Amino acid sequence: MVRGKAVVLNGFFLFAHNTFMRTILHSDLNNFYASVECLRNPEIRDKPVVVVGSKEDRHGIVLAKNMIAKNFGVKTGDVYWEAKQKCGNTLIEVPADFITYLNVSREVRAIYGDYTDRIEAYGIDECWLDVTNSVKAFGSGKKIAEEIRERIKSEIGLTVSIGVSWNKIFAKLGSDMKKPDAVTEITPDNYKQKVWTLPVEDLLYVGRATQKKLNRIGIKTIGQLAQTDEKVLTDLLGKWGSYIHTFANGRDESPVLTVNEEEAIKSIGNSLTVYRDLENDDDVEIVIWLLADSVASRMREAGLNKARTVQLYIRDSNLLGYQKQGKLLRPTNNMNDIARFAFKLFKEIYPWNEYVRGLGISVTDFITGNEQLDMFADLAKDEKQKRLDNAIDKLRAKYGNNIIQSAVVFKDPKLRDLDIKGEHVIHPYSFFKNNK
Amino acid sequence: MNPPLFLFKNVNTKHMINYEKVYVAVYLKINTDGIMKPVAIEWKDGARYDIDKVIDERNAPPEHTGGVLTRKYRVIIKGREKIIYLDKQTNRWFVEKPLY
Numbered sequence: 001m002v003r004g005k006a007v008v009l010n011g012f013f014l015f016a017h018n019t020f021m022r023t024i025l026h027s028d029l030n031n032f033y034a035s036v037e038c039l040r041n042p043e044i045r046d047k048p049v050v051v052v053g054s055k056e057d058r059h060g061i062v063l064a065k066n067m068i069a070k071n072f073g074v075k076t077g078d079v080y081w082e083a084k085q086k087c088g089n090t091l092i093e094v095p096a097d098f099i100t101y102l103n104v105s106r107e108v109r110a111i112y113g114d115y116t117d118r119i120e121a122y123g124i125d126e127c128w129l130d131v132t133n134s135v136k137a138f139g140s141g142k143k144i145a146e147e148i149r150e151r152i153k154s155e156i157g158l159t160v161s162i163g164v165s166w167n168k169i170f171a172k173l174g175s176d177m178k179k180p181d182a183v184t185e186i187t188p189d190n191y192k193q194k195v196w197t198l199p200v201e202d203l204l205y206v207g208r209a210t211q212k213k214l215n216r217i218g219i220k221t222i223g224q225l226a227q228t229d230e231k232v233l234t235d236l237l238g239k240w241g242s243y244i245h246t247f248a249n250g251r252d253e254s255p256v257l258t259v260n261e262e263e264a265i266k267s268i269g270n271s272l273t274v275y276r277d278l279e280n281d282d283d284v285e286i287v288i289w290l291l292a293d294s295v296a297s298r299m300r301e302a303g304l305n306k307a308r309t310v311q312l313y314i315r316d317s318n319l320l321g322y323q324k325q326g327k328l329l330r331p332t333n334n335m336n337d338i339a340r341f342a343f344k345l346f347k348e349i350y351p352w353n354e355y356v357r358g359l360g361i362s363v364t365d366f367i368t369g370n371e372q373l374d375m376f377a378d379l380a381k382d383e384k385q386k387r388l389d390n391a392i393d394k395l396r397a398k399y400g401n402n403i404i405q406s407a408v409v410f411k412d413p414k415l416r417d418l419d420i421k422g423e424h425v426i427h428p429y430s431f432f433k434n435n436k
Numbered sequence: 437m438n439p440p441l442f443l444f445k446n447v448n449t450k451h452m453i454n455y456e457k458v459y460v461a462v463y464l465k466i467n468t469d470g471i472m473k474p475v476a477i478e479w480k481d482g483a484r485y486d487i488d489k490v491i492d493e494r495n496a497p498p499e500h501t502g503g504v505l506t507r508k509y510r511v512i513i514k515g516r517e518k519i520i521y522l523d524k525q526t527n528r529w530f531v532e533k534p535l536y
Binding site: 036100 | 494495496497501502503504505525
């Protein structure tokens with residue numbers, strides 16, 4: 001968005017910039033996974049559709065849903081049977097096909113690439129685009145947004161909602177305002193009506209805890225937040241108070257980074273709700289090995305570097321959650337290291353008051369660049385392990401994931417048959433990466 | 437007895453026809469610049485139909501059936517316009533056959 005007077009100079013139109021403003025788009029593919037599945041299979045388009053990890057043995061969770069399922073009250077993160085209860089027998093469940101989603105996402109990105117090279121992926125289905133420098137060539141930010149929306153619809157067959165504004169935060173708010181298949185522009189002239197009237201929790205980085213704190217001092221809308229003295233907010237929330245005050249006033253200046261879909265993957269994880277309650281350490285160990293195996297092989301598949309941190313989630317039979325994370329002594333992409341470490345975490349935190357219903361492992365904090373060599377590392381052993389992992393990956397690519405497994409999982413034949421590598425948990429990078 | 441549907445002006449019978457995806461074999465020409473062009477399609481029974489001209493090609497989803505990441509080719513076969521699709525993920529070609 002360039003605000004200023006157009007002046008004629010030597011026959012050319014030029015803009016006299018009195019204030020320089022960026023033009024930022026935030027594009028959000030509507031119900032991405034479910035929309036791709038409906039595109040692939042149009043017969044299910046008029047029915048409630050959920051995309052799940054796997055529905056057998058009650059461990060599938062809803063990764064995405066279409067509008068119809070949403071109207072039935074299905075939420076992302078519901079367990080499959082919960083969704084089934086809400087929608088009844090008409091519910092269609094589709095296993096997630098992550099490779100296709102990533103391919104579609106790349107194709108959409110190619111369309112964005114015709115307008116700008118400043119594209120920051122936020123997860124697999126959302127992107128910020130900085131089109132400041134293309135506005136002159138294409139007309140206006142809104143025009144570019146409309147063109148992108150039309151093209152994604154006609155070339156890919158998906159709908160997007162796009163927000164246009166002068167900063168990333170308002171652009172994201174704009175894309176959430178009208179869904180699906182719409183463009184919303186937030187300008188310095190209309191943001192007070194459009195943004196300031198929204199509830200404060202709609203602002204990026206105002207979570208439930210922050211919302212409660214703000215509500216307690218009478219801040220219910222983004223407008224009220226913007227007009228509150230910054231000092232009050234920093235006293236209440238620390239440095240976050242100052243950030244969200246900046247956001248609410250449209251003064252966010254964080255740049256649109258060049259981040260692609262693969263880089264936008266912050267952590268890789270697998271979780272599993274088990275077909276029976278786990279009653280002792282041995283049971284838990286089996287599941288941890290299964291999960292670690294799947295996480296490690298997916299890390300290698302995605303070509304990610306070694307990770308430094310392992311997180312463990314536990315859900316007991318009262319659905320109470322436990323969580324612990326720890327830093328590994330040495331970064332790894334190996335199943336043994338991940339499993340041993342996760343089991344250690346489990347023993348540290350779980351009190352065994354109840355049986356265990358679900359477990360999840362994720363790795364995060366991937367190293368970038370070259371790994372620093374450890375004085376005590378056994379390089380020969382590492383090399384051997386790498387060759388073993390390669391051989392296992394090749395076997396699995398050829399004969400399926402369950403062709404080779406660690407011995408510990410053979411203690412329970414039913415668990416052994418689970419193929420959990422299909423369940424994907426992907427988290428976008430924090431908004432604050434490199435920004436603040 | 438109900439009157440036949442075509443007597444109603446606003447009933448578009450085109451939507452009532454179901455279509456089926458039929459995969460076909462395709463002869464391709466790849467020129468010296470590496471650009472690919474279909475030159476003929478071959479039906480399951482071995483019948484070969486030459487493509488006289490490719491009018492247009494673009495990324496687009498199939499009109500009547502399902503498909504993700506497809507490329508749509510408008511072609512002339514025996515003087516009539518036909519549409520064939522390429523599934524870019526699997527490299528398979530298909531046509532949409534109406535089921536009457």
